[in-house]
Amino acid sequence: MKLLVKGGRVIDPANNLDEIADVLVEDGLIRRVEPGINEPEAEILSAEGKVVCPGFIDIHVHLREPGYEYKEDIASGTRAAAAGGFTSLCCMPNTNPVIDNNAVADFIRRRAQETGVVNVYPIGSITKKQEGQEISEMADLVAAGCVAVSDDGRPVMNAEIMRRALEYSRIFNIPVIAHCEDVNLSEDGLMHEGYYSTLYGLKGIPAAAEEVMVARDLLLAEAAQGWVHFAHISTRGTLEMIRQAKQRGVRVTCEVSPHHLTLTDEIVGSYDTDTKVNPPLRSQEDVLALRAALENGVIDCIATDHAPHEFEAKDCEYPLAAFGISGLETAVPALLNDLVHPGKLELMDMVRLMTVNPARMLNLNRGALIPGYPADITILDLEAEKTVEPNQFYSKGKNNPYKGRILRGWPWATIVDGQVVALEGKLVI
Ligand code: DOR
Numbered sequence: 001m002k003l004l005v006k007g008g009r010v011i012d013p014a015n016n017l018d019e020i021a022d023v024l025v026e027d028g029l030i031r032r033v034e035p036g037i038n039e040p041e042a043e044i045l046s047a048e049g050k051v052v053c054p055g056f057i058d059i060h061v062h063l064r065e066p067g068y069e070y071k072e073d074i075a076s077g078t079r080a081a082a083a084g085g086f087t088s089l090c091c092m093p094n095t096n097p098v099i100d101n102n103a104v105a106d107f108i109r110r111r112a113q114e115t116g117v118v119n120v121y122p123i124g125s126i127t128k129k130q131e132g133q134e135i136s137e138m139a140d141l142v143a144a145g146c147v148a149v150s151d152d153g154r155p156v157m158n159a160e161i162m163r164r165a166l167e168y169s170r171i172f173n174i175p176v177i178a179h180c181e182d183v184n185l186s187e188d189g190l191m192h193e194g195y196y197s198t199l200y201g202l203k204g205i206p207a208a209a210e211e212v213m214v215a216r217d218l219l220l221a222e223a224a225q226g227w228v229h230f231a232h233i234s235t236r237g238t239l240e241m242i243r244q245a246k247q248r249g250v251r252v253t254c255e256v257s258p259h260h261l262t263l264t265d266e267i268v269g270s271y272d273t274d275t276k277v278n279p280p281l282r283s284q285e286d287v288l289a290l291r292a293a294l295e296n297g298v299i300d301c302i303a304t305d306h307a308p309h310e311f312e313a314k315d316c317e318y319p320l321a322a323f324g325i326s327g328l329e330t331a332v333p334a335l336l337n338d339l340v341h342p343g344k345l346e347l348m349d350m351v352r353l354m355t356v357n358p359a360r361m362l363n364l365n366r367g368a369l370i371p372g373y374p375a376d377i378t379i380l381d382l383e384a385e386k387t388v389e390p391n392q393f394y395s396k397g398k399n400n401p402y403k404g405r406i407l408r409g410w411p412w413a414t415i416v417d418g419q420v421v422a423l424e425g426k427l428v429i
Helices: 074-083 102-115 138-143 159-172 195-200 207-224 236-247 258-262 265-270 284-292 331-340 347-354 356-361
Strands: 002-012 017-026 029-034 043-046 051-054 056-061 086-091 119-122 176-178 228-230 252-256 377-387 406-416 419-423
Touching: 002 029, 002 347, 002 377, 051 347, 056 074, 056 347, 056 356, 074 086, 074 102, 074 406, 074 419, 086 377, 086 406, 102 119, 102 138, 138 159, 159 176, 159 207, 176 207, 195 265, 207 228, 207 236, 236 252, 236 284, 258 284, 258 331, 331 347, 331 377, 331 406, 347 356
Parallel strands: 002 043, 002 051, 056 086, 086 119, 176 228, 228 252
Antiparallel strands: 002 017, 017 029, 051 377, 377 406, 406 419
């Protein structure tokens, strides 16, 4: 089976490539990337006027299966990913049961093969049941295909446990993904603490709730010579600490989510519960600092923190609503519309942060258009304009703060292992 993606502008950061070229796919693998390929037996997919990239990889997704299938499951979550231009994702372990042993990790991988439409890599928990007390069997988790460990959704408040996890994970060369939140500082908080929380009368979550834990984990990672990866970083102070730590050689990586790059705490004034997310939408100053760090290497990747919820979890007063944004289907258009089109982020950098960077980080043989690699390809239509309509999401979670906005720049096609799975935002398998 041959597929020829013809005439698109190929952007492949791993190969420093930005030119009009064809991509030949054979038996699910990339074969050739060059201008003017002539292959009479191949099926042709014309990508003229479009941007052809390696498939996007999202290392931070909540698929909710097993246990919370009323919010999302592997079938719906991977369809949302495909529609949103993602070909691979890593799923967080805050399921029920928690991914804290090989049986649950095996289950996820099997279900993904049976019901999923993109590649799924499970992330195991740092501690059993994510209770922060006892480290999970990391060797078993890695043997079952987990690419990292994290208690995401919850911080590991016990520094000794975190230190041991950082020491132990070195054996497997996997990151410990830290959800940085001092729960004493964030308790009962609903939004970023600052001018707008005072104005709106909602209890704030101070930047310090994130930053004290980032500071702690950087010290622990340095002492343990372990690898800490910070999930969804959101403040200027966090960024500055990571920048300094990288400079002195600490093994640290981090990700930022599209909503923390494009939305500020001001919009919480709508009292729309879809703006409630943890960590909260921060100040304009924080957002500008995060954006500036996208191009200087301090931020390693962009990850959605896709957190779908059922209707009732958000259809209530702001203080009672669940935290989270269902973001897989708007990540790419939000970034293109708000950052790339206005010239605040180079397209090459956006693609780098969503392809080769996460792939290299987690040692996946994806994220680049290299002959012999699996043919995962994302094709973008930079000029397409569409209104965000959550009711049309593949995700079960309709909780999305971009709803109703017209965004310019959308995924046009998603190809996984050589198979076209989504075209113009619709699943085709
Ligand atoms: O807003 C959030 N929702 N942040 C998290 O860290 C967890 C997530 C969830 O699981 O709903």
